[in-house]
Every structure is written in C-alpha cells, then in structure tokens.
Amino acid sequence: MEMLKGKVWKLGDDISTDLIIPGKYKFKTIDFNELAKHAMEGADPTFSSKVSKGDIIVAGKNFGCGSSREQAPVVIKHAGVSAVVAKSFARIFYRNSFNVGLPVVECPEVVDRVKAGDIVEVSLREGRIKAGDKMYSFKPVPAFLMTILQDGGLVDHYKKRGGFVWEKEPK
Amino acid sequence: MGMTLAEKIISRKIGREPSPGEIVVLPIDAAMAHDGTAPLMIKSFEEMGAKKVWDRKRAIFVLDHISPSSNEGTSALHKMMRDFAKKHGITLYDVGEGICHQILPEKGYVFPGGVVVGADSHTCTHGAFAAFSTGIGSTDMSAVFASGKLWFKVPESLKVNVTGRFKKNVMSKDAIIYAIGEVGADGATYKAVEFTGGTVKDMTMDSRMTMTNMAIEMGGKTGLVASDSTTKEFLKGRIHVPFIELSGDKEARYSDVLEVDAAELEPQLSCPHQVDNVKPVSEFEGKPVDQVFIGSCTNGRLEDLKIAARVLKGKQVKARTIAMPASREVMLDAIREGIIEELVKAGCAVGVPGCGPCVGGHHGVPSPGEVVVSTTNRNFKGRMGCADADIYLASPLTAAYSALNGKFTVPPEV
Numbered sequence: 001m002e003m004l005k006g007k008v009w010k011l012g013d014d015i016s017t018d019l020i021i022p023g024k025y026k027f028k029t030i031d032f033n034e035l036a037k038h039a040m041e042g043a044d045p046t047f048s049s050k051v052s053k054g055d056i057i058v059a060g061k062n063f064g065c066g067s068s069r070e071q072a073p074v075v076i077k078h079a080g081v082s083a084v085v086a087k088s089f090a091r092i093f094y095r096n097s098f099n100v101g102l103p104v105v106e107c108p109e110v111v112d113r114v115k116a117g118d119i120v121e122v123s124l125r126e127g128r129i130k131a132g133d134k135m136y137s138f139k140p141v142p143a144f145l146m147t148i149l150q151d152g153g154l155v156d157h158y159k160k161r162g163g164f165v166w167e168k169e170p171k
Numbered sequence: 172m173g174m175t176l177a178e179k180i181i182s183r184k185i186g187r188e189p190s191p192g193e194i195v196v197l198p199i200d201a202a203m204a205h206d207g208t209a210p211l212m213i214k215s216f217e218e219m220g221a222k223k224v225w226d227r228k229r230a231i232f233v234l235d236h237i238s239p240s241s242n243e244g245t246s247a248l249h250k251m252m253r254d255f256a257k258k259h260g261i262t263l264y265d266v267g268e269g270i271c272h273q274i275l276p277e278k279g280y281v282f283p284g285g286v287v288v289g290a291d292s293h294t295c296t297h298g299a300f301a302a303f304s305t306g307i308g309s310t311d312m313s314a315v316f317a318s319g320k321l322w323f324k325v326p327e328s329l330k331v332n333v334t335g336r337f338k339k340n341v342m343s344k345d346a347i348i349y350a351i352g353e354v355g356a357d358g359a360t361y362k363a364v365e366f367t368g369g370t371v372k373d374m375t376m377d378s379r380m381t382m383t384n385m386a387i388e389m390g391g392k393t394g395l396v397a398s399d400s401t402t403k404e405f406l407k408g409r410i411h412v413p414f415i416e417l418s419g420d421k422e423a424r425y426s427d428v429l430e431v432d433a434a435e436l437e438p439q440l441s442c443p444h445q446v447d448n449v450k451p452v453s454e455f456e457g458k459p460v461d462q463v464f465i466g467s468c469t470n471g472r473l474e475d476l477k478i479a480a481r482v483l484k485g486k487q488v489k490a491r492t493i494a495m496p497a498s499r500e501v502m503l504d505a506i507r508e509g510i511i512e513e514l515v516k517a518g519c520a521v522g523v524p525g526c527g528p529c530v531g532g533h534h535g536v537p538s539p540g541e542v543v544v545s546t547t548n549r550n551f552k553g554r555m556g557c558a559d560a561d562i563y564l565a566s567p568l569t570a571a572y573s574a575l576n577g578k579f580t581v582p583p584e585v
Contacts, residue, residue, distance in 0.1 A: 014356055014445060018551040022558075023207070023530045027237045028244030030210050042553050062357035062390065066551060068292040070211055070308035091361050091392060092292055096308035142194070144322075154310045158219040164314055166196055166322040 002125045004082045004103065006056040010116040011043055013060030017093065019043040020064065020072040030071075032078045039075040053080035056122065058114055060086065063104075064093025073097040073104075083122050085129065087111050098145045101153030105129070107138035124149070173420025175328035176395045177363035180303040180417065183284055189325040191426075196322050197303075200285040201229050202315045205271050207236040207530070208290035210248045211309035213255045216316055224259045225319035231280065232256050232263040233271040238525040240266075241533035269498025269524035272296040272384065272468035276376075277500050279409035283398035283417045288315055293468050293548065295391060296384040298363075299376060300406065301398035301417040306387065326363040326392045327426040328419070329354070331382075333370040335434035340582035342478075343378035344470060344546065344566035346370070346431055347385045348439040352449025353429055360390030362426060365419055370433045371396055376405040377474035384469045385548050388446040395419075438581055441564035444552040452569050455579040461541040463492040463574035465567055466522075467529045470546035471497030473504050475567040480510040482571035482582075483517035489577025490544075493535045495522040519574075531556030544573045 019042030025035055040047035057076065063086035064072055073096050076084065084097070087108040097104040105122060107129055114120060114131045121130040127140035141149070144165045151157035158164060174182060181189045184197050204212045209232050224230045232252050240246040249266075256263035264274050272293055275281050281297045287304035288294065290312040297304035307321070315321050331350050337343075364386040371379065379396045386394025396402075397418030406414060438452040465471070465479045476496060494514050496502035502524050505511045514521050520535075528535030529547040531554055537543050539559035550562035565573070572580040 016551045018531075018549070018553050022553045022556075023236075024532050024536075024556050027207055027248070027530075027532045028242060030214060030248070042558060062360070065356060065390070066292065066549065068208060068290055068294075068306040068308050070208070070310060074211075088357060088360065090357070090390060092306050092308060095311055099308060099310035144194075154314060155215050155218045158221070158314070158317070164318060164320075166194070167318065167320065 002123060004056065004122045005119065006054040006082050007052065008114050008116055008118045008120055009051065009055050009057045011057060011059040014062045014065055015043055015059055016066035017064060017069050017072040018066055021069065021075050026069055026071045032074055035071055036075045036078040039079040048079055051079045051081065054082045055080060056120055057081055057084040058111055059084065060111060061088045063089050065090040068092045070096045070100060073100050073102045077102040085110060085122065098148050099154040101149060103149060105138055107136055110136040172424065173422030175363065175423040175425060176301060176365050176397060176417060176419040177303060177326055177328050177393065179419065180284055181325060184286060191325050191327040193325045194322055195325055196320050197286050198320055199229065199288055199315050201231065201275065201280040201287045202312060203231040203233060203271050203275060204290040204309065204312050205233045205235050206238065206249055206252060208309045208312065209252045212290060212312045212316065213251060215310040215313035219313060219317060221313070221317035224261055224316050227260045230261040230316055232261060233268065233274055234264065234266050235270045235525045236530050237532040238266045239523065267499060267523050269501065270468045270471065270526055273472065273497035273501065276300060277409065277498060279411060282406060282410045282412050283402065283415050288312065288321060292387045293384055295386045295393045296380050296468060298393040298395040299379040299383040300402055301395060303393060305393045324361065326361055328363045328365050329359045330425040330428040331364060331366050331431060332428060333366065333368040333431040333433055335370060335432050337370065337433045337436065338584050340438055340568060340584045341436050342566040342568055343374055343381045345436055345439040346433060347382045348441050348449055348564060349436055350429060350431060351385060351389045351447050354389040356388065356445060356447040357390040359386065362391055363393050363395055364389065364391040365395045367419065372399065375474055376401060377472040380472070381469055388548060438566060438569045441550050443550055443561040446550060446564065452565065452579060452581045456581055458579045459542065460490045460544050460573050460578055462535065462537050462543045463490050463570050464528050464535060464543065464545040464547065465570050466495035466497065466527050467547040468497060469548040470567050471495055471501065473501050475546065476505050476510050477508065478567050479571040480513040482568065483575060484513045486517055486575055488518045488574040490574050492519045492574040493522060493528060494519045495527040496524045498524050528555050544570050544579070546570050
C-alpha cells in the first residue's frame, strides 16, 4: 500500500462520475464484476479491456466531479487500478476513494510531465512520486485517512477497530 | 472576527469558533440515501457488522432516481431498501413521493442550524434553509447510519452576492448558471458557497433552492442562504425545533466574492457537455430542439411549473416536452391550481414525481443526435442516458418558450 508502482493511464480534466460509470448501469446492480466492465466507458471505451493490474491513472483537474456515486472509485479499483494521481479531485469522490480503499493523490506538477505507458512510483507516506529520473512531492495524506486506507477502506476499518478513527483522533 | 454562515452553523455544533481547514466531527440531524446510493450503503452497513441505525427518526430512504422502477435489477434494489427500512424502522418514501431534496424540507427534516448529509451530490440544496448540508458517498453514509456522526473539513466560503432586479425573462436559474460560468466547474471545490444580497433576500424559497442546488456544479461543498421570514414561512408547521435566523457576519472572512448584477443578466444556458460552458440563450435563438424537460430537484417546484403553465396555457408545444413535479405535495398544489391541466392540454407528458429523465435511467432518454433543453443541473456527456445527445441547461421560462416554439427561444421581457 505504501509504495505503488504502475503503468500510466492518461486522462484529461473534469472526468465526471458519469464518464467513469454512467448512471444507467449503477441503478441496476451492485455487482462490481458487472459494473467494472463499464469502468471509464465514457472517457475511454477500451479501458476495461486494456487496463492491467497495478496501473495508475494520471488525470487533470477536478477528477470525479459530479454525482456522489461511490461506484465510481469502486469500479476503478475493481478494474485493477492501484492509484489515481490528478491535478485536483472533486471532494465527494476524494472522500469516497479513501472509504473504498483506493489511494488518490493530488500532485499537479507530475501530471503534464508523464505520458500514457510511462512507469511511475507513488509513495503515499512520504508524499513522493517518481517518474523517470524525476521526483515530485505532494502533501502527504492526513494520518487518519491513511489509517482507513491501510485498513483496506472504511468497512474493514470498522470491522477491525469496532469504531471509526475520527471518533477518537480527528487530526 | 466574524463568522461565515457555514462557520456559524458548525460553531453552534462544536461550541467554539472553527477555523477553515480544520477537521471537525459533527452530529448529524438528518441522513438520507436514495435508490442510487442506499443499496451500497446497506451493503457497507451490513459488512461492517453494524447492528442498528443510530436514530431511526433521523435516517431517511427515498426511492426517486428510477422510480417507479423500469427493470428487474432496479426493482430488486428497491426491495432491498424496503426490507432494510422495515427491519430498522426507518422512514422510506416510496415511488411517487418525489425527489429527496424536495421531500426533506417539506417533511421537516431540514431547519436552520441543522447538519444534513445525503448520499447524493445535490444535498447542498438544503443550505437554502441555512442548514449545513452536503453530499457524501454510500460508505460514509453507512458510518453515519451506524454512529450518527461524521468528520468534515471546515470549508472556506465563497460569497456570491446578487444585487439588483432581474429582468422579467430572467430567473434565479440564470443567475446560478451565470455564476457557475464565472467561477468554473471546480472553482469552489471544498468551499461553502454563500448566496447573499438583496436579490436573494427577495427570492422565494423555490428560487433560493435552485441556486443552492447547483453549488456543487462549481465544486461547492454546500450552498447557503441566510434564514429569514421567507424561510420561516416555508418551515411553519413542518419543523419540530424552534426556528432561528442565521446569517454570515459582515466582518466574516470569505476566500473570494463574486458580485452578480441581476439587472444586467440575460437568459443563460449551460452548453454541452459542461455546466460551466455558459452562453446566453440569444446565441442559439432558432436552433431546433427535440426534447424539453421541466422538472428535477433544480426546477421541479410549484413556481417552476406555474411559469411553464403560464407560457403554455391554451397553446401546443412543438418539441416533445416532459414535465414532472418535484414531489407529491408540489403535484397536489399544481393540480389544485390547474397547472397540471394546462400542461397536459398543451401536449406535455406529465410524469410521476421523481428525478425523471435527469439521471438517464428511464422516463425520457434522448436518442443519439438529439438536442435537449432541460431545467436540470447536469449536462455531462451521457447524463440523460445517451452519450450522443446534446443537453442544454436552462431556466423553466427558457425551457417553456423553447418547448412552445420547438426551437431555442429567448423569453420575451414581459
């Protein structure tokens, strides 16, 4: 979880949840194997057939804008993506990602410096991304969100601890 | 130093002045999930091993997104929600009751100073009642259902100050579309958007809710309006806590201020496929329209339907037009006032209270290549269920005139 290495999928600005998983699918089932077939359909129809385990999405600003549907980060994770790096995220998508155990990183500097197929390494704890021979830094994830992520998302976090981390130490 | 309206609501909950960026844990006054988000919430709640809902009177389910169900899969998810509601004794508003963001205020769940969370991004609507109200995901909602609390980052606030008098062909929808164009789709990310100024003060609750509803379209965490006599009048007989007037302080610190001169505004459109792709209707005058939708949590209230009926009364629409009241209460009022009759006579397909075509699952999916004028809040590619349709967002007035003429029409200034 702390060090992630993968091949870059490059996407643009304002990738909405309607592009990530169109509403017409999410109302019919909560079977993620089924939903993951349509992951990113609106942004890149070849995504679900070509994505490989560990790939890292690198996108522009306002990633995950639009609806509150948690199916969006879930299908991305379910498709095998290990992290999303973007210039910025919409806030509900950002929260949802931690809750479902998908690491998301705001690092505007790296986005325009990498292209599809590049290999990048993301260190969540240190707040660093290595791309080629260059190193980029980002503000590390707050400790309590890191705890949720390390526990595998909010459901496993609650199961493991019998409560929520923010009830005790919301810093 | 003074507090913004968002800070003031939070301070009343934590007993001290909060600072922007700080993480706080707030008790929740109302928590809502609908048929697009509740099934996953139930799954998370049960997988967590949570035993009971923290407060069955504050937890609400609404079936509104695909309602009534159009297919077996959705029907099974609806049943899953009904079963959970029954088991835990929480209130479920079933098909035909209307859209969650209309039902919550009507049924008294929303009040000034309250903290409301909804597993729906347009939960920011309820800020029109000076409540801190924001959208969250399903698993966050399962945490709320289990514990009654949630963490929040105290937001900075963006002030949108609207002054002056609208022209007769301009509505609050035009003002919010204009503001989104100015701020951008992510310009208010993580911020509370506080709507102030004499024009907002003079607005009905229906018009205020249109503005707060779309705060999320500039990235906003919530949209807020101070509570006053108009708020009090709407909430009379609905809420079970004392009504209070809350507003942002004059000395409060805002991260930015957008001044909107209402008198200068002309009717606006959000053009495909971004809400912040804003242009005046006049640029499209005469362009053919295939479908018009008047409804949704943005513009499906009595005021909106009344305006549409006034335009269409005694005439026939030239574009396929779907109209849906936002709730059963709105529908009943519209029936009593003869609005529904006028809409039906004018050739509109009047539907069951609910989200309708807005979300692309049923009730009016456009065909590839079609042009839709809609009073809803999103025009993303694929939003209405067809990735190759063009959706333009407009006021109910612009939508009604465009329906009447079968083409984009700037409403007359009378």
